[in-house]
Amino acid sequence: MAAEVVGGALLSAFVEMVFDRMASKDVLNFIRRTKLNNRLLEKLNIKLLSAESVLNDAEEKQIKNRAVRTWLAKLEEVIYDADDLVNEINTEALRCKIEGESENTSQQVLNFISTPFTAFKKRDVESKIEEILDRLDFILQQKDFLGLKVGVQNKPPRRTPSTSLVEESAVYGRDDDKMAILDLLLSDEVGGNKISVIPIVGMGGIGKTTLAQLIYNSVDVKNHFEIKAWVCVSDYFDVFRTTKIIFESITSQTCDITDLNRLQENLKQKLVEKKFLFVLDDVWNEDYIEWDKLKSPFEFGACGSKIIVTTRSEKVANMVRNVLNYKLKIMSEDDCWLLFVKHAFGNIEPGAHPDLVEIGRKLVRKCQGIPLAVKSLGGLLRNEENPQEWERILENDIWESSAKEHDILPSLWLSYYYLPQHLKRCFAYCSIFPKDYQFEKENLTLLWMSQNLLESHETKRAEEVGDEYFNYLLSRSLFQRHETWGFTMHDLVNDLAKFVSGDFVLRLDGCYSHNVAKKARHLSYMRGSIPNMKNLDTLFENKYLRTFLPLGCYSSLNE
Ligand SMILES: Nc1ncnc2c1ncn2[C@@H]1O[C@H](COP(=O)(O)OP(=O)(O)OP(=O)(O)O)[C@@H](O)[C@H]1O
Ligand SMILES: [Mg+2]
Known part of the structure; x- marks a missing residue:
């Protein structure tokens, strides 16, 4: 990465990549030899340049103006199509070059005449360029109605942080909160309950998980409870999965039971008369029946066992609690200042x-x-x-x-x-990961490399460039180190990545429309999480796919 980096819009990086491809020697030679209409390509170049001139302004305004966001998505779609087309020309140019190099000259000429890129294909490509130009024309006509300004320079020069990695963030404040919850945890009966469920409630990013971690790892808790387990529940609430994680955590062994009844029976045996603490982090489930099913084996634990539930939703908290909700307040200004410093x-x-x-x-x-x-x-x-x-x-x-x-x-x-524009693309690409997904630096770098998202560098290998990009995003807290292995993105950061990548990155285990599935460029899904393979039917209509990524369940890409 350059020592001084000037930011730029996410799409600018993309447009520049299209320019680079169009300007490559092989492509230019190929265009000359095939007599592909060069004027059309020049026109495309100019149109893309004129689109690029308003991208900075559009990127800033999209967050406040829905029409601009839609306009940007349309423009992105055309730019993707232009990139596909240039890619096609590039591949054809390379193919001819490689085949040409391996033949003698006369054969080369023959080859060239018989190459599939003859009159028909040429006309095909030219009409595709014309179609893209028409769409670009239409989209660019709208920019004045949307009040988009040309040449807005809204990116201050940014310096790459001098240290590559930030150490784990220290936790500031929260002493009173910690004491209050410890009091509840260490007393054997709270409000006459044998087993108490204590919800920690608060808005996203306020520090619920951090507080629960502090408590979970405290010495007092270690000495007080015989059994402890932590489950990151998130928006994927599943009684079987949650029970299994708890059971495996208690036994320190993987479990191959596939029947919920048997699993709960086994868990019950482990819990009988034992004092346990479970943390169910980030719960969204509002279905009381499911919750009741999950906790049925918990009732066999010893008096004084506790369950901490962290959630953003008061509704969830009210459903699970049998003591008062613990409403986590915002952090004091002084503690915020220390964290900021x-x-x-x-x-x-x-x-x-x-x-x-x-x-x-x-x-x-x-x-x-x-x-x-x-x-x-x-x-x-x-x-x-x-x-x-x-x-x-x-x-x-x-x-x-x-x-x-x-x-x-x-x-x-x-x-x-x-962020510098090339990092915006790398960041947006990370929306391919589901929430709470743990990923490794090396694997993410490989994914970036596969999509040509890393700038080439004279002396550094792509892996080193990827390493720098990664550390930069980490230093901005867009990635965070996971306490066991690898890295994660905070839920709200993941939402942000999803927001900026729009419909072009799609997670198949979420909800999506037929139309979105047809035009997405990058797809991922968690293995074993697509109940109905019919959902995949629409994908056969997708002709643009660049990534198809099956992910291991809460585990590393290696799996
Ligand atoms: N007391 C604190 N001191 C320092 N950093 C903190 C503190 N509390 C939270 N953070 C940091 O703020 C970020 C958000 O915290 P956390 O993940 O705990 O929020 P949350 O309330 O659980 O959010 P969500 O509802 O999205 O799960 C984390 O990166 C965490 O390291
Ligand atoms: Mg949390």
Whole structure:
């Protein structure tokens, strides 16, 4: 990555890749020899350039203006089609070159005449270019109605952080919360319940999981409970799966029981008269019957056993609780400041920069006590010593207009928005992972390489470039280190990646329309999670697929 990186819109990186391909020597030679209408290609080039000139403005406005977002999606579709076409020409050029190199000259000429890229194919390609030009024309006509401005330079120059990896974030504050919940956990009977369910409730990114982790790993808890298990439930609530994770965690063995009754019977045996603590992290299930089914073996545990449930939803909390909900409040401004300093100042001494401290304090206030927001903002400004850049972030109108409509934290949006454009593509591609998915750096780098998302570098191998990109995204807190292995994206960061990648990246285990399945470029699914293979039928109509990625269940890509 260049030492100084200038940001740019996500689509700009894409357009530039199309330009690069069109300008390659092999493609130019090929166009000359096949007499492909060069004027059409030049026109395409100019149209793409004119689209590119408004991309910065459109990217900024899409978060506030739904019409601009739709317009961008349409433009992206045409650019993808243009890229497919240039790719086709490129492949044909390479094929002719390779075949030509292996034959003698006269054979080469013969080959060339008999190549499939003759009159018919040529006309085909030309009419495809014309069709793309028509669509581009139409889309570009709309840019004035949408008020999109040409040449908006809204990206401050950004410096690559000097250290490649940020260490695990320290936890600030939350002492009172920890004490309060420990009190509940360590008393044998809470409100007359043999087994208490304690929900920790609060908005996304406020620190519920972090607090639960602090408690789960505390010495007091270790000494008090005979059995402990942690389940990341997320939006995939399944009684069998949850029970199995608990059972495997208790026995430290994999379990091949496939019948829920038998599994629950086995779990019950393990729990009889034992004091346990289970944490069910990030629960969304609102179905009482399912919840009741899940907890039936828990009733056999010893008095004083506890279940902590973290959830964003009060409805879920009210359904599972038998003691009062623990409503996690926003973090104090002082603790937010400490967290911000840790991430923003990095190697800089805050005392030496009173001007930065003053702006930083105002910025922290804008994060409204949400540690995820503070952390991502800190990562964005990491090692940036120019107060003007800090001011620019402070004055960004995203704070006022708010990205609430899309459920995106303004600070997260800014973290994305100021990424260099080549990193935007790599980040957007990560929406191919489901929420809470653990991934490894090496495997993600390979995926980026397979999609040509890494810029080529004179002296560095692609793997090294991928490593730098990865560390950059990590330093911005867009990735976070998982406590066991690999990395994850916070749910809200995953939502952001999904927002920016739109319909072009599709997870087959979610909901999607026929139309989306037809035009998606990148697909993934969790093995064993597609109950109805008929869903896949629509995919046969998809002619543009570039990634088809089966993922292992909550495990590494290697599997
Ligand atoms: N007290 C804290 N000190 C430092 N960092 C924190 C603290 N609390 C949370 N964080 C950081 O903020 C981010 C969000 O925290 P966390 O994942 O715990 O939120 P959450 O409430 O569980 O969100 P969600 O509802 O999306 O699951 C994490 O990266 C975490 O490291
Ligand atoms: Mg959480």
